[in-house]
Amino acid sequence: MRSSRPWFLVLALTVFAPFLLAAEPEPTTAAPAAAAAAADEPPVIAEKAAVVPNSECLDCHEAEFISPKKGEPKRWVGVRPELFEKSVHGKLNCVDCHADITDPQHPSKLAPAQCATCHQDAVAQYATSIHGMSHKMGSSDAASCASCHGTHEMVPVKQADSPVFKLNLPQTCATCHDNPKLTKEYRIGQQEAAGHYLDSIHGRALTQMGLIVAPSCNDCHGTHDIKRSIDKDSHSNHANIAQTCGTCHVGIEATYNASVHGQLLAKGDKQVAVCTDCHTAHDIEKPSTAHFKAGSDQSCGKCHEDRLTHYRDTYHGKAMALGQPNVAPDVAACYDCHGHHDVFPVSDPRSRLSKEKIVGTCQQCHTGANAKFAEYQPHANPLDAKNYGALNKVFLFMTTLLIGVFAFFGVHTLFWLFRSIYLYLTDSKTFREAIVQQHADDVQFTRFTPFERFLHLMVVTSFLLLVITGMPLKFYYTDWARMIFNVMGGAAVARSLHHFGAIVTFAYFVLHLGELVASLWRKRKGLRNPETGRFEFRRLIQAVFGPDSMVPSMQDWRDFVAHQKWFFGKGPRPQFDRWTYWERFDYFAVFWGVFMIGVSGLIMWFPKVFTLFLPGWMINIALVIHSDEALLAAGFIFTFHFFNTHFRIEKFPMDTVIFSGRISKTEMIHERKRWYDRLLSEGRLDDHRVKDDWEGRKKIAKSFGFLFFGTGLVLLVLIVYAMISRLGH
Template sequence: MKKIIKQILTIIFVFSISILTYTPQAHASGEGSMAVVEGVIPISISQAKKLMEEGALVFDANVDEVRNEYGYIQNSIHINVENWQKLLPADKNTVMVFYCLNRICYTSSEMALAVMKMGYKNVYVMLEGIEQWIIYGNPVVKASKSPTADKYKYLGSNNWRNSDKVTDYTDVIHRQMMYGDIPSCRDCHGIDVGQDKKMIQEHFASNRDNVNKNCTSCHDDIGTIFMQSAHSKLVNTKENAPMCSDCHSIHLGKETTMINMKKMSDQKCGECHEKEQSMYHHTFHGKAMVLENAGQAISVAACYDCHGTHNIFKIDDNRSTLYAGENRINTCAECHPGGNENFSNFIAHADHTDKENYPLLYYAFVFMTGLVVAVFGFFGLHTFFWSVRLIMTRLKYPEQWKAAKQKAHADKVIIKRFSTLHKWQHFFMAASFLGLAFSGLPQKFYTASWAQSMIDMMGGPIGATVVHHVSAIIMGLVFISHIIEIIVHALKNKDAIRNPQTGKLELSLFWKKLFGPDSLMPRWQDFTDMKNHFLWFFGKGERPQFDRWTYWEKFDYLAVFWGMFIIGLSGLILWFPVFFTKLLPGWMLNLSTIVHSDEALLATGFIFAVHFFNTHFRADRFPMDMVIFSGTLSEEEIKQERKPWYDRLVASGKLEKLKVKNSNFESWSWFAKLVGFAMLITGMVFLFLMIYAFVEAVFF
């Protein structure tokens, strides 16, 4: 019943799309169809049937799951497999029809185009695929569900007493060959008994000394190359040197197809090269390989894209694709056009914990780790002590606490704290920061159980990269706008550092302003405030009063500057590696990866844990401080926490100028709260995922 409903919905969907996209020209030319790749020739089911009756070869591009569910056209050749090119006929004039699932499936069109580029002239694509073939009442063949039937089909006889130990009797490539010398079971499992006859011997094919001989007896061209490679027994002196079946599974495990080949190759290489695979997974290539779905992983650089396949040589061998110099440059340039020698010297398997071999990366890692631990350690304790002190105060003096809070909120005299520009800058910075966290966290914690689901929400690692880059551009524009604002403000107020007697600009006045009470630069008073704050935490003094900017607000502000330079510069290097390695050595890409990752971790964790508490979650501000949306504070709020600033405003006569007479914030405060809480909740979810990933990595 479910299948019938699914088929009906498919018909309705396809019909609707065809109506919406129909034009006479598109119908005549075949353009405008959903799964048509430019250059291929689409045909209808009736046209395909006519070609089949005339002897056309039919190629099934579906994956095994689809073939098992829907079946396949009789006598069709399953081409969505490894080394599929060997299934093609020798005659370039052969009429060939490709199909896959339906009009939304592009695999058949892409494979047909690849075949046409190989010189085949009569290649067509049956767009409707196997779904419509069935709906129109055409017959299909379904694979046998009986293990016994499969045993007789692929094993050939029932006289092999160990046959029950074999889990898969199919041989992905060989079983589909239709031309030339088609191998049988005996070609691999048999021993020569004379007169061109072979007798099956149960352990013959599993003997390590025989495997490569069996394979190279047919694949002699590949065998010649392989025998010279680093994996050959002639070169590799290790006892368990790899054999063909170590990489090319025949009867065990999931079938290798052109769709999942790269994902499986990563697993295969890692079985022997575990450490190298681990280091590879720390790079963007490796993380993309882990997180990308099989269909898209074909575009990710796998081990063999750099090291080769059967022609793998040691990198100090001038035949190696990674031999320093022209070989390595050309290998990199296949995916990174314009790559130069510096670019090619990127260390793909660098271990930043290896002090002896990678001292620069090691000390960078130690520094960044120390910075992360120091910042989280200090502000973690700061947050804890502050939180405990506020809770104790609230419990001890509930009436006074409530009265002070009500008085601050009821005060109708409001003072301007942030300009409209500042409010917009903060909004776009916060939004872009969440975008960067959303796209960056699953790459940082790529082994976490939630990483795959999170990356899939963005369409995979490449989609996440787009989100990351767009968010970075927005944050960069916010940063640039703030720098311009600082410059414009300095020029407009340059008279503040002009000596009234001489009329000249003086450096001493500049330093006084730069580190004055209205500046966000640190000054000695901040350290005094911090000391008094900690004394209050432990009940050793009165709660301190702060000026216009508190020491933790200044830290937030300066941390953004530090982060923009460190994260921003390293991010640009990783975004445009070919350009920057024209000026910088290749190891700068490795260094940038470490710095970018750890500094981003520090920024993300700090904002979601410490900044959120300082601004919103402390007991006297909970659940959210709206000042960054309204841009104002009540006069009572300033008196309660920022008395020195209030006194300076009164003394200078600036207080009246900062009073807001007609604020319209109340009319749209509901929207500000909606946006604010959405951002807060999102940030807290991200913080939870970070903590969960850490716990998962350490304890599970």
């Protein structure tokens, strides 16, 4: 019977069949698995007869229960066949992974599943990682393959329900890294790292906005090759941080590498700042946020502590320290002047602070700033006489003045206090009776006019406002300073209120000078001889240095000496005229203070105007003068002036003369008998007799008085506390 196939086809198959069969490789399990791994797909292994079929394994393990701890109810830990079949290993046999099982009746304790059969490279990397090394050292809690990828229900990495899918990875890592017990036991660096990451700009971009390109844990730490940061091969090693971050931030990495920080890092500097030093590792936030800006100076200060210290002495630094976390202070942070990732030495033309660029840098905030303005020294050290000679001299002068005034009047006040207490407790009946009588005496005389009392009210209110808004800047490092600024609404509000207080100060000073000029004009006839009508210089001298004038005279020196003798019981208690020597000192202290504080304050308020004709370093000098003179004024008023006016036994608890404008006859005779005798001899005593009603206004005036008085005392306590706490550091 003849074949139906053509003879030549039969011949061809006979000849070439061996060659065709040799060209086609036999199916294996390794090649498909390797190819699948390269394509990030589940390995496909050719089916073969299993030593132990899956069905026999599931007979026991589908309905498996264990008890976590003795006495606790059992929980199901079995294998779900329907889920296993859908898993990445669904076509494998149990014994492909559990290779040491050769019989269904195997021992209860077996070796872990062998992932290396298919995933040699991943397992090799894991073996050298921190997790793998921990396992080798016997740490059973360290993450294994199953800890991250799962077990029998494992799905592909790119599948949305995989534990290591990018959106789910933070929660998977948090299983261990947010566990307080594990982080403490294994001394893991940052506590609750995953939680911090989720609150960061990276975490929010990934989990809240769904931006799958945002970095997750493995992008920064690696996948199977996670190592400790001290390991040179670690992605989070100090030397590798910039490169790790540069995976996403390519342009910024290039800018950083060219900067002074990047150049030092390339030379192997292990201390130079890298990305995590400024942005942190897991709490990364938008650099444009107020909170980031408020903490940026601290980041720079980790390395540049000396620069931060003197930056804090400037308005920029103090306002930054007092700024509310969620309200961006309207002041310059370090990076506003030095740059962000492009920091260069000042000598480098690329630096924002180079001679070519510094004016433009200042103009970012100070529109219209010129070259003189740019001479301001933001890190000036007043103790450095070599580099800041003029500033050092001014600082030493103000410090000497401050210590000298407080030392002199401190001793003066103590002597006065001890003498008054001694007289009150001993046999000085006249002294005690005079104190009681002067508060009960109905015969009253005018000492201050309504206009003078109005000016004093302006002085008190503006002064307290200036102290409340200014002293927190001087003592920015205290909790009470931050509290006051927070209550006011931040540095910007405090600055506006401070400027308002300054305007009121200039206003009462101008009003007082105007009143002096008007008073001299009204008394111009008294400067002429009544008989000849000619001007007499002698009369001008009497008017300027007379008892009704605030200008000091030799009589003040004589009163001072007599007062010191009385302190030590070497002479009688002196009698004064309308003004005492300490009142004249207070009066001219206001002139000195308004000039020193006022001019220096104007320089800082309008720096661009003053640097049209002054060098920028004058702003530094103005700050020292303004700060120390303000401390001198506040300390003097709240201690010595309060004692002279309110604390001494004759006046305690408060002298209301500045509100009532009146003084009793008893007090005049007891303390200002020369004034009383002069008015009596000149026939002008009745001109000063009070004709207005005081009792109806007394309670209101005293209420305001105690409010002002109490505020001053509270501020004094806060200032003393701040100075003591600074000395403690």
